[in-house]
Amino acid sequence: MTDDMADVVREFLGESRENLDQIDLDLVALENSPEDGSIVARIFRAIHTVKGTCGFLGFTRLEAVSHAGENVLSALRDEEIAPTPMMTTVLLAMVDVIRGLLTQIETTGEEGQGDYSVLIEQLTMLYRGGTPALGSDAAPAPATAAPEPPAAAPEPTPVAAPLPPVAAPTPAAPPLLSPAAAPAHEAAPAAESPAGETSIRVDVALLDKLMNLVGELVLARNQILQLTGRTGDATVISATQALNLITSELQEGVMKTRMQPIGNIWNKFPRVVRDLARSCDKRVELVMEGESTELDKTLIEAIKDPLTHLVRNAVDHGIELPDRRVAAGKPAQGRLLLRAFHEGGQVNIEVTDDGAGLDAERIRDKAIERGLLTVDQAARMTEREMFRLIFLPGFSTAPKITNVSGRGVGMDVVRTNIERIGGTIDLQGTKGAGTTIKIKIPLTLAIIPALVVASGDNRYAIPQASLLELIRLEGEEAVTAVEMLYGTPVYRLRGKLLPLVYLGDALGQPAPAGLGDPAGGDPPREPEVHIVVLRADDRQFGLVVESVHDTEEIVVKPLGKHLKGVPVFAGATIMGDGKVALILDVLGLAKRSRVIAESQERARLDHAVAVATVDGDDQQTMLLFRSPDDGRMAIPLSRVARLEEFPRTMLERVGHELLVQYRGEIMPVVELASLVPERRTAPRAAATPATPAPDDTGPVQVVVFSHDGAHIGLVVEQILDIVEDSLANPRPPGRPGVLGAVVIAGRVTELLDVEAVLRRAQPGAAWAEASAAAAADELATREAGHGA
């Protein structure tokens, strides 16, 4: 018997035992209320199931017995015969026989050689005995259920010759059954592991509750651990250690109850692949490895759709048509491999096809075509970076839209779904040889290991899954190793620049003195710098924290609805001392700190920043846009939080202010034209057709600045490009609102005074004034520097 078969049989045994137990109860209940048709129907269904399954599994004896019983029950159900106590006895005997057979099958795998012809005959007789004669006799029987043998004996008498053998068994039913029943009864206590007793069905809600309780226990354990750390009492310490171990085991055990094999969702893929391959005229063999890899039920649900999408993609886009495969020297039948395994506390899932692979050039061309990349940027990208472009929203390389895929919604959704559950997705491929998509997801979400760090008076937990490494800079290094790149602190991590985010800054709390001076003059003054290197998306950044505590198992608790809108927190947890600590959402934090920009601008911005970073700090990355009078203007990209597009109708005028609803807040918007006095004369304006009149309904492009958690938008005519250039030899400003003019990308470009925008949006705000002064100083410094 194969393993699969064994599984099926085991399931059959368990299920049948449950059914038989129910039949036992129902048969007895039927005796008490013989007129209840629903009981008969229930017994019939149960025995019918047993019969059907054992027929399928090839247990002929079992099938014969249950078939005979089913006949009786079917007649009963159809009211062709009426229930009698004798009938109940025989049916109960049948249940015992079936039970015995099940035990036999369980212990030996075979039905054995028992002879059940007598029982079958009895059952058959009952079935055939559904004659008026039997019926009329049976009528009084239920009323006097006890004196059964005497009533039973004469009953079949008029029916037929086989009376003696039938009459005998009734009072002596147990002995008759002994051939089968005896071994059964002996086997049961000996083996004591019938499948029916080793597995039970449990409500998922109960498991969830248990999981919560274990979470509480873990918290209490953490508290106890912390308390005993302070005492020297050996007995307390050893008791705590025991508690510690037991809690960990219990946690593991309860977590296991929620685990399901990934095969549960994979088992629909053979059909999916077959149907899809057929409709594309392809031949695909689906191979699955590691179906028994287990992960939390909620995660199983969460990866179902993304995985289905990937499988469909692989068949539709990955694997080629048979003739093309043969032409490429591959077997006509494509191979799709699904693989799952545990590694380092995570579940790895791989979807591999041996199809055409990803075409980096096609991806690049597509990205350029869609304006996600400039030709120049594309030329500098590595193949792997190009592959990752397919995870951008709206990206599809499918040459034609099929009903399966190629609509441009897909991989970004897959990625979002995977990342939502704390997973990562990566893609490898060789042109012509196939693609492998690797997914890593955590085993569970409820209790996670996390690093606890501190900033200000608060502690924060960082999920270990996004943690790459810890760096501690001491003494001289702490002063020199953090460098400033036009206001952006960076650290050279093994020769590559790692952008740094100060946790205090990112959370809008005042940074320690000396940090974040945009002129790059003052490095941080602390004697120690702790950098937590994190991965968000496919990007790394360093989070500078005040101190690093321990790693701990934390229980993730959701935040109340008042705090749902804060994207940098993933939840909260209770620490060993009973205080609440917030769990950082690394992705949200990265987005907030502009380590990763949002939406389609991501590739443009990030790449531009990366290029600028590599080229050294003489160069600056500037955002170029058209000024109202058809000139060019620029602002340092580092000042820009985001680039957005709003329908013009979304801009609302309230009093003297122009406002737009943005991410659940009201963002003041400043129009560039209102900020910078018009320079050109009317005739020239008329002669310049280049600037299209702003459409009243069309979208407007908005540069979003952020400061202290507030956003301010600047409406510009048109965003032109992002370039890096040195701001050499600035010319003094020609009009208010402008810091000066420089040559950028071969054209004279005015540098917009960002602070003027911010001042305009929030008149009198102290921070705007202050930073304006700083910016003016900074430009003066630069001017002086370049002049020298």
Place this chain on the structure above:
Amino acid sequence: MAREQFCTFFVRGLFLGLEVTCIQEVIRYQPLTVVPLTPPVIAGLMNLRGQIVTAIDLRHRLGLPPRGADERPINVVVRTPDGAVSLLVDEIGDVIEVGDDSFERPPETLTDDARALIRGAYKLKGRLLLVLDAARTLDSEAAN
């Protein structure tokens, strides 16, 4: 005449009340974990027997000047469909029973801030009990 029970408390001299039925418990000052990037009305998070509860500063909610650094607020934990929320008050009063014949809607002259939250007043002997609208007081949108 219907009678109703109110849990009463004081916030900067105001005598306020909430229906007793919506109060889960009243507990003394608890250390709060401040949540950065949230509006000031959110005082922080506290650990209520393993449950994480958001605390809302009622002084701020009512547009009153903040509490002094040495004054410790008391938590009035309110049941809501989305879990418990704590309101920080200055002092706790008694549970009192009042008849609805002494109830009156707030006067038109009440400031906008307070009007939105105060359902009305019970005219007690010597003082007025202002009844808060629990749902509005805890409304996250408005609070933000």
